[in-house]
Amino acid sequence: MSPKEYKLIFAGSMGAGKTTAIAAISEIAPVRTDVENTDRANHQKATTTAAMDYGEVTLPGGDKLRLYGTPGQTRFDFMWKILGNGALGVIILVDNSRPDPLADLRGYLQAFHEIAQDSRAVIGIGRGESHPSPTLDAFHALTREIGICAPILSVDVRRREDVLLLLDILFNQMEAAELIDRPGSGARPQ
Amino acid sequence: MNAPLVLNSIDTDLCQQQIDALIEARPEVRGVLVSTIDGFEVAARMRGKSSPAKLAAMTSSLLALGEAVSDEGEVGRCLDIVIDASAGRVLLMDIPHATRKLLLTVLSDNASTLGQVLWAVRNCRQEIGRLLVG
Numbered sequence: 001m002s003p004k005e006y007k008l009i010f011a012g013s014m015g016a017g018k019t020t021a022i023a024a025i026s027e028i029a030p031v032r033t034d035v036e037n038t039d040r041a042n043h044q045k046a047t048t049t050a051a052m053d054y055g056e057v058t059l060p061g062g063d064k065l066r067l068y069g070t071p072g073q074t075r076f077d078f079m080w081k082i083l084g085n086g087a088l089g090v091i092i093l094v095d096n097s098r099p100d101p102l103a104d105l106r107g108y109l110q111a112f113h114e115i116a117q118d119s120r121a122v123i124g125i126g127r128g129e130s131h132p133s134p135t136l137d138a139f140h141a142l143t144r145e146i147g148i149c150a151p152i153l154s155v156d157v158r159r160r161e162d163v164l165l166l167l168d169i170l171f172n173q174m175e176a177a178e179l180i181d182r183p184g185s186g187a188r189p190q
Numbered sequence: 191m192n193a194p195l196v197l198n199s200i201d202t203d204l205c206q207q208q209i210d211a212l213i214e215a216r217p218e219v220r221g222v223l224v225s226t227i228d229g230f231e232v233a234a235r236m237r238g239k240s241s242p243a244k245l246a247a248m249t250s251s252l253l254a255l256g257e258a259v260s261d262e263g264e265v266g267r268c269l270d271i272v273i274d275a276s277a278g279r280v281l282l283m284d285i286p287h288a289t290r291k292l293l294l295t296v297l298s299d300n301a302s303t304l305g306q307v308l309w310a311v312r313n314c315r316q317e318i319g320r321l322l323v324g
Binding site for chain 2: 033034036048051071075079
């Protein structure tokens, strides 16, 4: 069987680590669209993603993951729709040092609702060591309230193994959901 | 969210004057916008219902993609993007300036040739870049 290609989306607020996560695991030099950030009152980052990031990972069986990172700010939400089209799954990264991380997560779950409600989402909480509140329990309570079934874990996306763990859990989640829907089938790329 | 103050009022007024001058001189031009490189509106004038705030974000994305494509294609820096649509054109370009990274978006109908519009728009772009105090 010829190798398959899977499109995955990295979403989340500005500074949550989408560009860093893709760079941590991509086997090609990532495509970046960073520009100067003029909105220093809201975020101190020198640059921000204006369109997308792109990276690739080849799995041991030859299947390829195409990784797309979205711009974080809501003014770029037209790119979320464009990039989300045809995506197999979404990795939502939350920056726990931001003023209202729960509201951030709620917004991205709504934006990628079609994917998330289909159990094709995983949530990574960053900067939890320095900013322990909200707790993982609070994020779990939010996803239950919205009616989304998505694994939530604390991550440092600068670490390649943390990003790979997010992908592994995402595929486990999709596989489990598919087995429940259609016993005998599986979503995991071989 | 309000746009950050990246230009002082003198420079913002200067952008607005250049925008108004272009629209008044060229009847085929339906809208002009100056925005920041990361997608915030600085000054604009639209004859139709187009949203300057949305166009500012889209211009930022498109020119950033243009830069990435030019880089991948090894063709140097992205200077302009021209969108030829069924009922008009959209011209996207950066404004040359030593310290301020601003973008120019121009909407036009099909009444003039692309060359005529580009010539008028590039003059406007150069004038803004030359006059900005910065």
